[in-house]
Amino acid sequence: MKFQRQCGILLHPTSLPSKYGIGDFGTEAYDFVDFLSNSNQSLWQILPLNPVGYGESPFQCYSAFAGNPLLISIDKLMDEGLLSAQEISEIPQFNDKRVEFNSVRKYKFGLLKKAYEKFKNSMPSHGFERFIRDSHWLEDYALFMSLKDYYDGAAWNNWDKDVAFRKPKALDNYKVLLKEEILYHKFIQYQFFKQWQELRQYSNEREIRIVGDLPIFISYDSSDVWANPSLFKLDDRGNPITVAGVPPDYFSETGQLWGNPHYNWEVMERDGFKWWIDRFSSLLEMVDIIRIDHFRGFESYWEIPYGEETAINGEWVKAPGEKLFKAIKKSLGDIPVIAEDLGIITPEVEELKEKLDFPGMKVLHFILNSGEKELYLPHNFEQNCVVYTGTHDNDTTVGWYRRLLAVNLQEIEFLEEYLDLDNDMTLEDICWRVIEVAYESEADTVIIPLQDTLCLDSDARMNRPGTVGGNWDWRAPKNYHTSALVNKLIKLAKEHYRFLTPCHGDGSPDNLQRQFDVL
Template identity: 60%
Template sequence: MIFDRASGILLHPTSLPSRYGIGDLGPEAYAFVDFLTSSGQKLWQVLPLNPPGYGDSPFQCYSAFAGNPLLISPDKLVEQGLLTREELMPVPPFPEDMVEFEQVQQYKDRLFRRAFQRWQTCPAGKEIQSLLANSHWLPDYALFMALKQHFQGLPWNEWDTALALRDERALDQYRHLLKEEIAYQTFLQETFFQQWLALKSYANHRGIKIIGDLPIFVSYDSSDAWANPHLFELDEQGKPAKVAGVPPDYFSETGQLWGNPHYKWQEMAKDNYSWWRKRFQVLLQTVDIVRIDHFRGFEAYWEIPAGESTAINGRWVKGPGEKFFAAIIQALGDIPVIAEDLGIITPQVVALKEKFKFPGMKILHFNLHRGEKEEFLPENYETNAVVYTGTHDNDTTVGWYKKLLPADKEFLASYLRLKPATEVEEICWRLIEVAMQSKANTAIIPLQDVLCLDSEARMNYPGTVGGNWQWRFRKGMLTKDIEQKLLALTKAAGR
């Protein structure tokens, strides 16, 4: 699919201001949509909206279908009559510019359990109970999370063996035993989707489309792997037999060992990729455009035997390729997709992307350096592409510039026609202008770059666990001056 010429902002909802320790789907989310509209933007890109697991990462989630309960707005629950203002108190002294996930989880869980008790009896509960009535994934997910609570957070392969291997008698026993907790998990999902879809509707009516994220792999410790073991490369004990990652390259001598279980693609093909068709269908009800993370894995993926300590001893295995996307499109129509095609990309991956006219990604931080080939400079980008200054995995533009080698700074000064002693904030805005002025139909700017923030605002350091995904911006940072500056660049670029 080829998109109209437009631009937007990359910001995960957890990074919004909020007095409750984490960005949520309340008033500040609506204010951000208003900012997008006033600054001439047409797109809001988010990271996966699923419930984060290991390392608080939105790319390692307990479900590929469920929503993140931490995004539920307490203010909206008050509006619904499920909480009172007094019940929100005391609000812990959360930091304004970062998320402390454990503390937020404790505070919000107390609120949500109180709201749940009221939801079971008040009229507001009846209005939303049918929202997810036909969701194929919800019963398994609610039971999975209830069991996870019961077993104090242990991964599912460490539960009682009968439960881990889904013995039906054991499942029935715990469905009865944990009935209340299952109902609570269902309430959280009903509430998340009610709040998210209301926000999405508001954005859509204001001309803003949401770009969502689809990680190719799912977490091993997820309801997906637990409920569908036949679709994953697991051994007889339910443990991963073959796991995902990427091989050694310029950036890492040992590659990246992600540890996600690989799919049994031949098994998935037997029912024409039913699990995937449902996954795309649910996501496209939640967002307007899907960014597929690690797109190249559908053409060929790096397979590592379980138990390896690095990604070195792996091998390339052919993925489902063209047949997979043909099946999805046949079922769902012309799906709006952005293909994350970064890294070392083969001609076969390019051919797969171009076969379905999926736009790929261009990152200015990777292209604007000394010795770059002419074809990779912004003025030569293809039209059917999405250009970013950087992504959630990059440093901020200010941080990136400060760490450049002298030769690369010299190249950048020449390329951008910078005057001597140009302030780094001005360099940041010039890079935004380059992205806007490029031939690529779509330009996405991380909010950190619009705010000209340094490395302390970086969202993620790939290959590390802990200390990531925490950044938040403060209320009042989105000034009228920034809004007008962004609007002027957007208009000048014809977006």
């Protein structure tokens, strides 16, 4: 699918300002959409919206289908009459620069419980009943989360054997025992999707399309693996046989050991890759464009024996590639996709991307270096690609340049010449020059992290790959959407013909209204 010439901002909703300690689907999210619209932006890229698990990572979630309860707006629940002003009057003094996940979780979950009590005692909701009926993944997820609470957060393979391996009698017993908790988790998901669809509809009506993220791999400790063990490479005790990661690369000398179980592709193929079709279909009901994370893993993936301490001792194994995407296309038609094709990219991966006609990604932090061939520098980018200064895994542009200043004179000399920098330029000027290079390129799409539009230093980066702790918690300052920033973005969009364009197809307001009516 070809994209129009366009531009946008990368910002995960958790990073939005909010008095509740974490960004959510409340007023600040609508303000951000207005900021995008006022700035001649047409894309809002987010990270996965699923319920976070290990390390608070949106790429290690308890479900590939469910939504993150922490994103539910407390104010919207109050507007609905499910919370009173008195119940939310004593808001803790949260850190406005970092998400304190444990404190936020304790506070918000307490309020969600109160909202649930009011909801269940009110008149029956036909929207809630339809949501339960139409969400094929919900029963397994609600039971999984209820069991996880019952077993004090233990991974599913540490539960009683009969329930871990889904013996029908054991499941029936727990469905009765945990009936109230199961209904509570269904209520949370109903509120999440209702609030998100309201926000998405607001975005699309203002010609802002959402770019959502689809991680290739699934967390081991998830309802997906627990409910569908045959779809994954597990041994007879339920442990992964091999796990996912990437070999040593730019980010880590020992590679990245993600730990996700690998798919049993042979089993998945037998029913025409139904699980994958359901996954793409569900995500397309939430977003307008899908960014496939680690696209190269659909051609071949790095397989590491379970129990290894690093990702070094692995091997590349072939994946179904074109066969999978043909099945998806047969079921869903042409879908709007961005392929994250970073890292070790082989001719086979390039061939698969070109066959599918998916735009790939260009990250200026990787490309702007003296060793890059002239053919691959920004002035020679092809149209069918998406350009970033950096992604959620990169340092900010100010941090990136500052680090080069300290360690690599050769690269600085190259950048000074290529970017036409002079001695009077500040780090902020240089940051905007890098952004401008992205806008100047022939690439159809440009997406810039909000941190770079604010010219923030390394303490504002979102993630440091290969590390655990201190990631995913950055929060944007309350006063980020200044008129000066809006004017800069308008000027860039106009000068480089990246105008605001109407939404079409599945992202149209009419289609969104139909989806919202279901909720």
